[in-house]
Amino acid sequence: MKRTIISVLITLVAALVLFYIFLPPINLSSYAFWSYLFILTVIFSVLTFFSDVEELFRYGKTPSKKLLYVMVSIIVVLGLITVINFVASPIFSAKSYSKRIAISENHEFVSDVAPVDFTKTPLIDKESSQKLGDRKMGEFTSWVSQFYVSDIYSQINYNNEIVRVTPLEYAGFIKYLTNRSEGIKGYIKVNSVDGSASLEELSDGMRYMPSAYFFENLDRKLRFSYPTAIFDEASFEVDNEGNPYWIVPTIKYAGVGLKKEINGAIILNPITGESKRYAVEDIPTWVDHVYSADLIIEQVDNWGEYRNGFFNSIFGQKDVINTTEGYNYLVMDDDVYLYTGITSVSSDESNLGFVLVNLRTKEANYYLAPGAEEFSAMASAEGLVQEKGYEASFPLLINLNNKPTYLLSLKDNAGLVKMYAFIDVADYQKVVVNDASLGIEAAAKKYLGEDISSGDLIKDEKIVIESIKNVVIDGNTYYYITDEKNNLYVAKINVEKIILPYLKNGDSITISYNKGERSNTITELEKN
Numbered sequence: 001m002k003r004t005i006i007s008v009l010i011t012l013v014a015a016l017v018l019f020y021i022f023l024p025p026i027n028l029s030s031y032a033f034w035s036y037l038f039i040l041t042v043i044f045s046v047l048t049f050f051s052d053v054e055e056l057f058r059y060g061k062t063p064s065k066k067l068l069y070v071m072v073s074i075i076v077v078l079g080l081i082t083v084i085n086f087v088a089s090p091i092f093s094a095k096s097y098s099k100r101i102a103i104s105e106n107h108e109f110v111s112d113v114a115p116v117d118f119t120k121t122p123l124i125d126k127e128s129s130q131k132l133g134d135r136k137m138g139e140f141t142s143w144v145s146q147f148y149v150s151d152i153y154s155q156i157n158y159n160n161e162i163v164r165v166t167p168l169e170y171a172g173f174i175k176y177l178t179n180r181s182e183g184i185k186g187y188i189k190v191n192s193v194d195g196s197a198s199l200e201e202l203s204d205g206m207r208y209m210p211s212a213y214f215f216e217n218l219d220r221k222l223r224f225s226y227p228t229a230i231f232d233e234a235s236f237e238v239d240n241e242g243n244p245y246w247i248v249p250t251i252k253y254a255g256v257g258l259k260k261e262i263n264g265a266i267i268l269n270p271i272t273g274e275s276k277r278y279a280v281e282d283i284p285t286w287v288d289h290v291y292s293a294d295l296i297i298e299q300v301d302n303w304g305e306y307r308n309g310f311f312n313s314i315f316g317q318k319d320v321i322n323t324t325e326g327y328n329y330l331v332m333d334d335d336v337y338l339y340t341g342i343t344s345v346s347s348d349e350s351n352l353g354f355v356l357v358n359l360r361t362k363e364a365n366y367y368l369a370p371g372a373e374e375f376s377a378m379a380s381a382e383g384l385v386q387e388k389g390y391e392a393s394f395p396l397l398i399n400l401n402n403k404p405t406y407l408l409s410l411k412d413n414a415g416l417v418k419m420y421a422f423i424d425v426a427d428y429q430k431v432v433v434n435d436a437s438l439g440i441e442a443a444a445k446k447y448l449g450e451d452i453s454s455g456d457l458i459k460d461e462k463i464v465i466e467s468i469k470n471v472v473i474d475g476n477t478y479y480y481i482t483d484e485k486n487n488l489y490v491a492k493i494n495v496e497k498i499i500l501p502y503l504k505n506g507d508s509i510t511i512s513y514n515k516g517e518r519s520n521t522i523t524e525l526e527k528n
Contacts, residue, residue, distance in 0.1 A: 003051040004048075004051075004066070007047035007048055007051060010047060011040055011043050011047065014043050015040050018036065018039060018040070019036070020220075022036065023220060024036040025227070025228060025230045025231075026227050027230055028256070029230070029252070029253040029254075029256055029257070030230050030253070030256070031256060034077075034081065034256065041073075041074055044070065045070050045071070048066050048067050048070070049067055081256050084256065085255040085256055085257075085258055087255075088254045088255035088258050088259070089258065090302075090306055090313075091310050092310075093254075094310040095306065095309075096259070097259065097305075097306045098303050098306040098307045099303075100259060100261065100299040100303065101296070101299040101300060101302075101303055101362060101364055103300070103365065103366050104364065104365050104366065105365075105368075107366070107367060108367070109367045109369060109399065109404050110402040110403075110457075112356070112365060112367075113330070113356075113397075113398075114332070115399050115401075115402070116398040116399055116400050116405075116407075116444075118440045118441055118444070119193065120160075120162060120331070121162075121193060121396065121398065121440070122155065122192035122193060122331065123192070123396075123407075123409060123417070123420075123440065124164075124190065124191070124192045124194075124417075125393045125394070125409070126153050126155075127393075128195070128409075128416075128417065129153050129164045129190040129192065129197075130149075130153060132190050132195055133149050133153070133164075133166060133188040133190055133197055134149055136188060136190075136198065137168075139199075140199060143168070143199075145171070146170075146171055146175050147168040147169060147170060147171055147175070147179075147184060147186075148168065149166060149168060149169075149188055150166045150167050150168065150169050150210075150236070151166070152166045152167065152235065152236050153166045153190070154166065154235045154237055154288070154289055155192060155288075155331070155336060156237050156288045156289070156336065157288060157331050157334050157335065158189075158238060158242075159240055161191065161193075162191070162193055162331045163189050163190060163191050163192055164189070164192055165187055165188065165189050165190075165236060165237065165238055165244075166187060166188050167184065167187045167206060167209065167236050167244065167270075168184050168186055168187060168188070169209060169211035170184065170209065170211040173213060176211065176212060179205075180212070180216065182205045183204070183205020183206050183207040183271065184205050184207075184209060185201055185202045185203075185205040185206075186199050186201045186202055187199075187200050187206075187238070187244055188200070189238075200238075202244070202271070205271065206244060206270035207271065207273065208221045208269075208270045208271075208273050210234075218234065218246060218268075219231075221268070221273060222234075222248060222268065222275075225275060226250075226266065229266070229277075230250060230251040230252070230253070231248050231250060231251065231266075232249040232250070232262065232295070233249075233292055234246045234247065234248045235247045235289040237286075237289065239286045243269075244269075244270055245267050245268065245269060245270070246266075246267070246270055247265055247266075247267060247287055247289055247290065248265060248267075249262045249264070249291070249292070250263055250264045250266060250277070251263070260295060260298070262280060262291055262362075264277055264278055264279045264280055265277075265280070265283050265290050266278075267283075267284070267287070280362075285334065285360070288336040288359060289336065289359050289360070290360050290362075291359050291360075291362050293327055296338050296357050297323050297327065297340060300322075300323050300340070300342075300355055301322045301323055304321035304322045304323070304342065305320055305321075305322060305345075307319065307320075308320070317345055320344070320345045321342050321343065321345065322343065323340045323342060323343075324340060324341035324343050324351065324373055324374055324375070325374075325375065326340070326374055326394045327339060327340040327394070328340075328394050328395065328396055328397070329359075330356065330396070335360055336358075337357060337358055337359065338356070338359055339356055340355060341353075341374055342354055342355060350370065350371065350372065350373055350376070351369070351371055351372065351373050351425075352370055353369045354366075354367055354369060354397065354404075369404050369426070371404070371424070371425035371426040371427065372406070372424075372426075372427070372428030374394060374395050374406070376428050377395055377406045377408070377425075377431075378392035378393075378394070378408060380423060380429065381410060381423060381431055381433060382410070384421075384433050385410060385419065385433060388410075388412075388418070389412075389413070390412060390418055390419065391410070391411050391412075392408050392409070392410055392411075392421065393408050393410075393411065394408070395423070397425075400422070400444065400448075401448060401514050401521055401523075402457055402514055402523065403424070403425070404425040404426075405422055405423065405424060405425060406421075406422070406425060406428075407422055408421050408423070409421075409436070417436045418436055419433045419434060419435055419436050419443075420434055420443040421433045422443060422444065422447035430476075432446050432447040434446050434447075448521070449476065449478055449490070449492075456514065457512065457513075457514055457523070458512065458513050458520075459524075460511075461510070461513070462508060462509070462510050462528065463481075463483040463485075463487070463489075463508070463509060463511060464483060464484045464507070464508050465481055465482075465505055465506060465507045465508075465509065466483055466484050466486070466505065467481070467482045468480070468503050468504065470500075470501075476492060476493070477492070477493040478490055478491070478492055478493070479491045479492075479493070479500050481522075487520065488519040488520065489519060489520045489521075489522050490520070490521055491521075491522035491525060495523065495524065496524075496525045496526070499526070499527050503527070507527065508527075508528040509525055509527050509528060510525070510528055511524065512524040512525075
């Protein structure tokens, strides 16, 4: 009995030490919790084994059955977990997996996404933001030796500005000890539109950080405050007043570690350590990142794979679709949306459409827009300047003249943006690149071949042609039309290849067009 008590006490001490180090959630649906229990069981079993061996050799006693009971318990528990997870797997629950995310398919891109405003378009990607942030940090020589810039760089909507924010971190254990009394008094903010970077200084330092130690470590602070919660990856954000916060989504599973879902979020103030847990529907609107990109893509893939059952996803693969490899972000109406393409499982480098998912509410829309897959578009842009060796960024999806269009940057080996490229989603052979030093507006005008439209779409208007001329620009044929009221119109040949070449003065036509500053862009045309 005495040896059993000693074994139990040693196991309890090990439990406390391991809990402090590894911070597993006390939650039956977490693999981390069962791994924690398994390690403790192994420790207790080893202690029991050596105790029984000692008693056998010293006193000739028959070993107790405690070890046998422990082994049987482990086998039973592992068996139960296996059975539960098998029953909860897509084999038996394909429909529930396909419904992990509700995706609306009755939307039009040009209706939901406003025409591009280049003064609010995030042209600076995460990689470039990191370089800008490091450069800004280098200007503060007294800080560089004590802190480093985290690589988080969360993209947020900050008072209608599209920015990336990331905290500073302690540069090691010694730097933590020498600075912990004041904390970390700043974070980096990079404007994703114009590339301006600033180090935002705080009057009170941030104490609860991933790089802090002991009970000021962020993960440890969260675990001891919420011992049963399962945490997703924390993101760093600031509210509308510029106050920093950690946004930590909480997870629920089906079975053990299956069908991951977000059931709320903890918002923690890194300065005071105060935190509050919110249900998903109650999360403040200034928060932009509740659902991670990886989780959204996993759920969209399940929606596309299992709609017609598990076995169809493997064998028949009728109507089976999934996401493309990359993703990017759009900022609309004070929220951040994830964008990714949708392609067939037998993809031939083309997309069937794309999805936009609100990262705070998980509202998701699917837009049918057959066209170029993102990496094909990137390769097409790189091919135009292959002698320069520029590397294309992952495209932004924009509404340019009421058409989904890829916008991407071409960067040199130093990560500096040298050119902009516009690519027609429907046809990635239609690509125009332009020197970034001339500005994004100049690149857009070169792509369009005329003035950028205001975004107002006029439908089914009848006009009489006063004059019509055609011009070839960058290999594309454009028709310039003047009506009897002296209004100017421009039409690309692909608007109506059969009719446009045969139009002449005096013909009556019905058109739909986008209004422009000096001329109008025809999108549809038929002869009366």
